[in-house]
Amino acid sequence: MKLDARIPEGPIEQKWDSHRFKMKLVNPANKRKFTVIVVGTGLAGGAAAATLAELGYNVKAFCFQDSPRRAHSIAAQGGINAAKNYQNDGDSIYRLFYDTVKGGDYRAREANVYRLAQVSVNIIDQCVAQGVPFAREYGGVLANRSFGGAQVSRTFYARGQTGQQLLIGAYQALERQIGLGKVEMHSRSEMLDLVIVDGVARGIVTRDLVSGKVETHLADAVVLGTGGYGNVFFLSTNAKGSNATAVWRAHKHGALFGNPCYTQIHPTCIPVSGDYQSKLTLMSESLRNDGRVWVPLKAGDKRAPGDIPVAERDYYLERRYPSFGNLVPRDVASRAAKAVCDEGRGVGPGGLGVYLDFADAIKRLGANTVAERYGNLFQMYERITGEDPYKVPMRIYPAVHYTMGGLWVDYNLMTTVPGLYAIGEANFSDHGANRLGASALMQGLADGYFILPYTIGDYLASTKLAPIDANHAAVKAAEARVNERTNKLLSIKGKRTADSFHRELGKLMWDNCGMGRNKTGLESNLRRIPELRAEFWQNLSVPGTGNELNKELEKAGRVADFLELGELMCRDALDREESCGGHFREEHQTPDGEAARDDEKFAYAAAWEWKGEGQAPVMHKESLNFDYVHPTQRSYK
Amino acid sequence: MRITLNVWRQKNAQDKGGFEKYDAPNVSEDMSFLEMLDVVNEGLISAGKDPIAFDHDCREGICGMCGFMISGVAHGPESGTTVCQLHMRKFKDGDELWLEPWRAKAFPVLRDLTVDRSAFDRIIASGGFVSVHTGSAIDGNAIAVPKPAADLAMDAAACIGCGACVAACPNASASLFTSAKISHLALLPQGQPERDRRAINMVERMNAEGFGHCTNIGECEAVCPKEIKIENIARMNRDYICASFKDRPAVARLAD
Ligand SMILES: Cc1cc2nc3c(=O)[nH]c(=O)nc-3n(C[C@H](O)[C@H](O)[C@H](O)COP(=O)(O)OP(=O)(O)OC[C@H]3O[C@@H](n4cnc5c(N)ncnc54)[C@H](O)[C@@H]3O)c2cc1C
Ligand code: SF4
Ligand code: FES
Numbered sequence: 092m093k094l095d096a097r098i099p100e101g102p103i104e105q106k107w108d109s110h111r112f113k114m115k116l117v118n119p120a121n122k123r124k125f126t127v128i129v130v131g132t133g134l135a136g137g138a139a140a141a142t143l144a145e146l147g148y149n150v151k152a153f154c155f156q157d158s159p160r161r162a163h164s165i166a167a168q169g170g171i172n173a174a175k176n177y178q179n180d181g182d183s184i185y186r187l188f189y190d191t192v193k194g195g196d197y198r199a200r201e202a203n204v205y206r207l208a209q210v211s212v213n214i215i216d217q218c219v220a221q222g223v224p225f226a227r228e229y230g231g232v233l234a235n236r237s238f239g240g241a242q243v244s245r246t247f248y249a250r251g252q253t254g255q256q257l258l259i260g261a262y263q264a265l266e267r268q269i270g271l272g273k274v275e276m277h278s279r280s281e282m283l284d285l286v287i288v289d290g291v292a293r294g295i296v297t298r299d300l301v302s303g304k305v306e307t308h309l310a311d312a313v314v315l316g317t318g319g320y321g322n323v324f325f326l327s328t329n330a331k332g333s334n335a336t337a338v339w340r341a342h343k344h345g346a347l348f349g350n351p352c353y354t355q356i357h358p359t360c361i362p363v364s365g366d367y368q369s370k371l372t373l374m375s376e377s378l379r380n381d382g383r384v385w386v387p388l389k390a391g392d393k394r395a396p397g398d399i400p401v402a403e404r405d406y407y408l409e410r411r412y413p414s415f416g417n418l419v420p421r422d423v424a425s426r427a428a429k430a431v432c433d434e435g436r437g438v439g440p441g442g443l444g445v446y447l448d449f450a451d452a453i454k455r456l457g458a459n460t461v462a463e464r465y466g467n468l469f470q471m472y473e474r475i476t477g478e479d480p481y482k483v484p485m486r487i488y489p490a491v492h493y494t495m496g497g498l499w500v501d502y503n504l505m506t507t508v509p510g511l512y513a514i515g516e517a518n519f520s521d522h523g524a525n526r527l528g529a530s531a532l533m534q535g536l537a538d539g540y541f542i543l544p545y546t547i548g549d550y551l552a553s554t555k556l557a558p559i560d561a562n563h564a565a566v567k568a569a570e571a572r573v574n575e576r577t578n579k580l581l582s583i584k585g586k587r588t589a590d591s592f593h594r595e596l597g598k599l600m601w602d603n604c605g606m607g608r609n610k611t612g613l614e615s616n617l618r619r620i621p622e623l624r625a626e627f628w629q630n631l632s633v634p635g636t637g638n639e640l641n642k643e644l645e646k647a648g649r650v651a652d653f654l655e656l657g658e659l660m661c662r663d664a665l666d667r668e669e670s671c672g673g674h675f676r677e678e679h680q681t682p683d684g685e686a687a688r689d690d691e692k693f694a695y696a697a698a699w700e701w702k703g704e705g706q707a708p709v710m711h712k713e714s715l716n717f718d719y720v721h722p723t724q725r726s727y728k
Numbered sequence: 729m730r731i732t733l734n735v736w737r738q739k740n741a742q743d744k745g746g747f748e749k750y751d752a753p754n755v756s757e758d759m760s761f762l763e764m765l766d767v768v769n770e771g772l773i774s775a776g777k778d779p780i781a782f783d784h785d786c787r788e789g790i791c792g793m794c795g796f797m798i799s800g801v802a803h804g805p806e807s808g809t810t811v812c813q814l815h816m817r818k819f820k821d822g823d824e825l826w827l828e829p830w831r832a833k834a835f836p837v838l839r840d841l842t843v844d845r846s847a848f849d850r851i852i853a854s855g856g857f858v859s860v861h862t863g864s865a866i867d868g869n870a871i872a873v874p875k876p877a878a879d880l881a882m883d884a885a886a887c888i889g890c891g892a893c894v895a896a897c898p899n900a901s902a903s904l905f906t907s908a909k910i911s912h913l914a915l916l917p918q919g920q921p922e923r924d925r926r927a928i929n930m931v932e933r934m935n936a937e938g939f940g941h942c943t944n945i946g947e948c949e950a951v952c953p954k955e956i957k958i959e960n961i962a963r964m965n966r967d968y969i970c971a972s973f974k975d976r977p978a979v980a981r982l983a984d
Contacts, residue, residue, distance in 0.1 A: 138862075141862070142862040145861045145862060156785055156791070156793055157783060157793065157844070157845060157846070158792075158845065158846065158848065158849050158889065159849070160792070160849070160852075160889055161785055161786075161791040161792060161793050161889075163785070163786065163791075165786065165790050165791045165792075166786045166788055166790050166791065175868070175869075177869060213863070213865070215868045216865040216866065216867055216868045217860075217862055217863070217865045218868075219865065219868040219871060219918070220858065220860040220864070220865035220866070220871075220918060221857070221858050221860060221918070222857075222858045222881075222912065222913050222916050222918045222919055224873075224878050224881040224882040224885050224912065224916065225868075225878070226878065227873050227874070227875045227878040228875065229874075229875050230872070231872030231873050231874050231875070232869050232872060233868055233869055249882060249885075250882060250886075252790065252886060255790055255886075255888075256882075256885060259885065262852070263852060263856055263857035263858070264857060264860075264862075266849060266852040266853040266856065266857060267853065267857040267859065269849075269853045270853035270854060276849075278846065278849075301838055330785040330786040330787070330791060331784060331785055331786075331787060332785045364756075364758040365756055365758055365759070367756065367759055367763045367764075367766065367767055368763070369760070369762065369763050369766055369787065370787050372787075372788055373788075470808075471788065471789065471813065474806075474809060474813050474814075474815060475760075475813070475815065476758075477757075477758075477815070477817055540862045540863075541862070541863075544862070586774075588770055588773050588774070590766070590770065591770075632773055632774075634772075634773055634776065634777065634778050634779065635778055639739070639740065639839070640740070640781055640838055640839040640842065642779070642781055643773065643779060
C-alpha cells in the first residue's frame with residue numbers, strides 16, 4: 092500500500108486556497124441527492140453534520156449518549172486558540188502554525204497545520220455569531236488568556252466551560268437542521284461496524300442502545316467524529332463512555348491507524364484517591380497562568396504546605412524553564428512532575444502529587460478576581476477532595492488526557508478507505524507528538540465547519556457510486572458480524588466483569604506505555620495484553636440479554652476493542668526508538684532529561700495496517716517534510 | 729461507612745417497577761456517589777444479578793447525563809451539584825437512601841434510573857438557536873457585547889440540560905430549562921433578530937411535549953446543579969407575552 096497524503100502543490104500560504112478552487116463542487120440542486128453519515132456529535136461531528144445539512148446534503152447523525160449535546164467535547168474547560176491577534180502582541184497565522192508544529196515536536200504535517208491556523212480565525216467569528224458567550228472586556232470586545240507552549244495571548248474562553256459553550260453552539264446549529272428535517276438524528280445508538288461495498292465505505296451497522304435492535308444505515312460517504320481513545324488507560328480525564336470502537340472497526344476494515352502511541356498526559360489533574368476510582372478530573376491548564384507549581388525541596392518533607400517556608404520550596408518549573416516557567420507545554424510539565432515524585436518529593440497520600448498554589452495570585456489579584464477566573468474549577472476541586480484551594484494549595488498529578496494518534500487521514504481528511512473520513516480527535520490529527528492546550532477544540536471545529544464540508548463535496552462530485560439496498564451481501568455480512576459478536580460476548584458467562592479487565596489493561600498501559608516507556612516494559616505488555624485478551628474471551632461476565640438496555644454489554648464491546656488497540660499502541664511505542672512530545676522512551680533522553688528526537692530515522696508518521704486476528708500488523712510510513720519550520724531541539728528554557 | 733439503598737428497579741418502559749433494597753457496606757468518604765453505585769453493581773454482577781442502570785458520562789458535572797432522585801431531592805442533598813459530583817462525605821454511616829428516576833410525563837422511564845429526555849432536544853430544535861450558516865459570520869469583534877450582558881448570558885447558558893428542574897417541579901414544568909435558553913440568546917445582540925419567534929416557538933413546543941405549567945413554586949431553582957436563576961422564567965414570560973401581542977407567530981409561520 093502506498094500512502095498518498097495528497098498535499099496540494101504551491102507555497103504553504105496558498106495550498107488551501109488553490110485546493111479549494113481546484114476541488115469539484117456539487118451543484119446546489121444535486122446536494123439533496125446525497126446522504127452523508129456522521130458518527131459523533133462532538134465539536135467535530137456536530138459541526139460537520141450541521142454544516143453539511145446547511146449546504147443541502149441529507150445527513151444521518153449518531154451518538155451513544157441520550158442527546159447530541161452531551162458529547163465529550165462538553166467537558167473542555169480552558170479555551171480555544173485562534174490567530175486573531177486581538178491583543179496586538181505579535182500573533183499571526185504563521186506564528187500559530189509555527190507554535191503548533193514546534194509544540195508537536197516536529198511530527199505533524201506542515202500543510203495541515205498551516206490550514207488549521209488559517210481557518211482558526213473563522214471559527215471564532217462563527218461561534219460568536221451563533222451566540223457563544225465568550226468572555227468579554229468592559230469595552231465589549233473579546234477577552235483572551237494565555238495557554239502553555241505559546242508566548243502570545245490567543246486563547247478565547249467562556250469561563251471554565253469553553254467546550255460546553257462551543258458544543259452547545261454546534262448542537263444548536265445541529266438541532267436547527269434536525270428541526271428543518273435535513274438531519275436525521277439517532278441518539279443512544281452505537282456504531283458497531285462499517286459497511287464496505289466495492290472497496291468503498293457505504294454505511295454503518297448500529298445497535299439501538301435502548302431496544303438492542305441492530306440496524307443498517309446506508310449513505311454515499313461516512314464520517315467518523317467519534318473522539319479519542321484515552322480510555323484505553325481506564326483512568327483518564329475522558330468521559331466514561333469515550334471509546335475507540337468506531338475507529339477500531341474501521342481500522343479492521345482497512346483504515347490505517349496513525350501514530351497510536353502518541354498519548355497526551357495532562358499535568359494538572361486531581362490525584363487518584365482509591366482503587367474504586369472511576370475516572371480522573373482535569374484541572375484546566377489555564378490555572379497555570381496564575382498558579383505556581385512546587386514541591387518541598389527535601390524528599391520526605393511531611394509538613395503542611397503552609398508550614399514550609401519559601402526557601403525550602405522548589406518551584407521546579409520556574410527553575411528549570413525560566414522563559415516559559417509554569418506555562419511549559421504539557422508533556423514537559425508532566426514529566427517534570429513525575430521526576431520530582433520519583434525523587435520522593437511528591438506530596439499527598441502515596442506521594443503522587445505536586446502543589447499548584449494560588450496564594451501569590453490571591454495576594455496580587457485578590458480572591459474575587461481569582462474566583463472570577465477559576466471559580467468553577469476551585470469549586471469542583473473542593474467537591475472532590477474536600478479541600479479549599481483558596482486556603483491550601485491544590486494537589487495535582489498528571490493523567491491521561493488526549494490521544495494525538497488516530498485514523499490516518501490525507502489532506503482531505505479521508506482515511507485509507509475511500510469514502511470514509513475521520514475528523515476531530517478521531518484522526519491522527521494536526522498535533523504531531525504533542526498537542527498544545529486549546530488546540531483540540533480548534534481542530535475539531537476546523538475539521539467540522541470549514542474543511543470536511545469542502546473536501547467531501549469533491550469526493551461526492553467525482554465518484555460514481557452504484558445504488559445499494561439493505562439486501563446487499565455486504566450489508567448482510569456486516570449485520571451478521573455484529574450479531575455474532577454480541578452473542579459471543581453474552582455467551583461466555585464467566586466470572587469477571589468488563590470493568591475488571593479494563594482496569595487491569597489500564598494499569599498495564601499506565602505502567603509501561605504511559606509517561607515513561609522503555610523496551611523491557613513494552614515487551615512485557617506485548618506478552619501480557621494478548622494473555623489478558625484471551626482470558627477476557629473466556630472469563631467475561633455480561634449479565635442480561637442483547638435485546639434490552641444493557642450497559643454491561645456496551646462496556647464489554649468497548650473493552651474488547653481496547654484490548655486490541657492497547658497492544659498496537661505498545662507495538663508502535665516499541666518501534667519508535669526516539670523520544671518525541673508525549674512519547675518518552677527512557678532510553679532516548681538528553682543529559683538533562685529532555686526528550687531526544689531522532690529526525691534522521693523517525694521524521695515520519697507511522698500508519699499501521701491490520702492484517703487479521705493473530706497476525707502482526709504492518710507499518711507504513713508517511714515521511715514528514717519540514718520546509719518552513721526547521722526542526723531544532725524543542726527548548727522552553 | 730455503611731449505607732442502605734432502596735433503588736427503583738424497572739426493566740423497561742412497560743414494566744411496573746418497584747423498590748429493591750441493597751446494602752453498601754464499605755463506602756469510603758472520598759468516593760463519588762456514582763463510584764459507590766459502581767461498587768454495588770460489581771457486587772450484583774458477581775451475584776448473577778442485573779446491575780442498576782443509571783445514565784452518566786463525564787462525571788464532572790458538565791454533560792448533564794446523570795441525575796436521579798436521592799430521598800426525594802433531585803441530584804441529592806448538596807446544592808449546586810450534580811449526582812456525579814456528589815461525594816459520600818456528605819452522608820453518614822447508617823444512612824438509608826431512596827433512589828428514584830426523574831418522574832414526569834414527558835420523561836418516560838427507560839430502565840431503573842434512566843429516563844428519556846429527548847423532549848428537551850425537541851424544544852431546542854423548535855427555536856433555541858441563531859440562524860446563521862457556517863461561513864456567513866462577521867468578525868467576532870464587530871459585535872460588541874457589554875461585559876455584564878455577556879456574563880448574564882453565560883449564567884443562563886450554563887444549563888446542562890439534566891432535567892432536575894422538571895423532576896423537582898410539582899407540575900413537571902420545563903420552564904427553567906426553556907427559559908435558560910431563551911434568556912441566553914435574548915441577552916445577546918446576536919439573538920435579537922429571532923427573539924420573538926424563538927420565544928413563541930419554544931414555549932409552544934414545551935407545552936406540546938406534555939410539560940406542566942409554571943406556578944412560581946421555585947423548586948427548580950433550588951435543585952438546579954448550575955444554579956440557573958428563576959428570573960430567567962420571568963424574562964421568558966415577558967418575551968412570550970410581548971411577542972404574542974405583536975402576533976409574530978403568524979409572521980414566523982409565513983416566513984417558514
Ligand atoms: C476534561 C477535558 C478538558 C479539555 N479541555 C480542552 C480545552 O480547554 N481546549 C481544547 O482545545 N481541548 C480540550 N480538550 C480536548 C477536547 O475536548 C477534545 O479533544 C475534543 O473535544 C474532541 O472532540 P471530538 O468532536 O473529536 O470528539 P468527542 O467530543 O469526544 O465526541 C465523540 C462523539 O462520538 C460519539 N461516538 C463515539 N463512538 C461512537 C460509536 N461507536 N457510535 C456512535 N457514536 C459514537 C459520541 O457519542 C460523541 O458524540 C479537553 C479534553 C478533556 C477530556
Ligand atoms: S435549568 Fe438547571 S436543572 Fe434544569 S436542565 Fe438546566 S441545569 Fe438541569
Ligand atoms: S455524568 Fe456528566 S454531569 Fe454527571
